[in-house]
Amino acid sequence: MTIAIIGAGMGGLALARVLHVHGIDAVVYEREPARGTRDQGGMLDIHSGQEALREAGLIDQFLAIARGAGQDIRLLEPDGTLLLQEDTLDDAPLLRPEVDRADLRALLLDSIPEHAVRWGHQFDSADNGVLRFVGGGSTTYDLLVGADGANSRVRALVTDARPAHIGHNAVELGIPDIDRTRPDLAAMVGRGNYWVLGDGMSLAAQRNGDGRVRVGLSFYNTAEDWFATSAIPFDDPPAARARLIDLFSGWDARFTELIAACDDTVVPRSISTLPVGLTWPSVPDVTLVGDAAHLMPPVGEGANMALLDGARLGLALAARPHDIPAAVEEYEREMFERTGAAARMSARIQDMLTSPGAARRMLAFFQPG
Incomplete structure (x- = not known):
């Protein structure tokens, strides 16, 4: 063959x-x-x-x-209410490891x-x-x-x-070496997956093996051209972060602080299936x-x-x-x-x-x- x-x-x-x-x-x-x-x-x-x-x-x-x-899983609401926290025991079976x-x-x-x-x-x-x-x-x-x-x-x-767009647009950001640079946020996110789910929006943070935390911001029920109309200046990372923080106004300050702590990697992703x-x-x-x-x-x-x-x-x-x-x-x-x-x-x-x-x-x- x-x-x-x-x-x-x-x-x-x-x-x-x-x-x-x-x-x-x-x-x-x-x-x-x-x-x-x-x-x-x-x-x-x-x-x-x-x-x-x-x-x-x-x-x-x-x-x-x-x-x-x-x-590990942590699930919260936008006002900061913790709904679920599951921490994996050291000897737990690796059923869904990252x-x-x-x-x-x-x-x-x-x-x-x-x-x-x-x-x-x-x-x-x-x-x-x-x-x-x-x-x-x-x-x-x-x-x-x-x-x-x-x-x-x-x-x-x-x-x-x-593939067809499913009304989901996301922005990927990240915080490098979070344990050293922001130990307070590292403790908040934990060792695994950290999800904050709101109506029409979500924030997810995920611990990576190299010490970086990847932050994903999702905007649901949005048009395929949403990035063009969202006023997020992707060519200016500090201004893009500021605009993203505005979009999450009303959420607990800890979550917008997570966005503010990210570096200049700001990547738009349009979701299709x-x-x-x-x-x-x-x-x-x-x-x-x-x-x-x-x-x-x-x-x-x-x-x-x-x-x-x-x-x-x-x-x-x-x-x-x-x-x-x-x-x-x-x-x-x-x-x-x-x-x-x-x-x-x-x-x-x-x-x-x-x-x-x-x-x-x-x-x-x-x-x-």
Whole structure:
């Protein structure tokens, strides 16, 4: 088999690793020019994805870099009322540990041969078993796997579906080395996830393994062009923080102080998803994994589904090395069912976040009955 994987994210690398374990070569083509070119983002809550890491023979290495304390939860209302605080015991099982996305990606990259990843290769087009790259160059394939994320270009080879904005716009900020620079805020946020849910807005703070706290501000039921009309001057970080503090006026002063303490990294993010339960007629030589196949609201399922996609596609191909179309069809049948359920659950959580009384609704979700 000649397997070409587009994208060196969680799904594509998990696929390459599981194939490698089973003695099958694959090449990952990544548009980034080098391994450390781009910030990989914050922490990931890895739960069901641990199954994929077991299949990849990496579970022990994963548990060594996972943060059990990242399972801690604090849930508050905008007036400062603490609704829920769950602190993880030191000997608690790692059911939903947090891990730095960059660390997990590094673990996966280090687990496959160096030559299996071709950096600086951006997908341009593919047909009749020929893959072409932007700027020239081509290669052949028996199976092309789109692991190229939310804005996948491979997706168009199997479906006309495109991501649609869901009325959610977010701004990402951060406080570096918070234990040293702001120990008061570090104590407030705690070791894991800190959520303040209001009507139409939320603030989330997440402890990262490198000492940085990532702060996410979400604005729900907003238009796709909301950033253009919000008067947030993203090219002037201090002024952007001041405008964001204005938008959170009326909230407890501790929360706006958290925004004020952030550095000059101020990144707007417009949230889109693919249709819940998306499927397509199986194509013998092309398939998708991860966000390319089932982009969901960012509520903790995406990376887990991507890892499982990669592992299970790898296992299907290993079981049917001489019948790629059958392996693809088997993988897609299971993936559609599994990720459809995850997408429906993610949509329900997103609905809780965007509805009045979000904090109390989320409390009931965490403590049913």
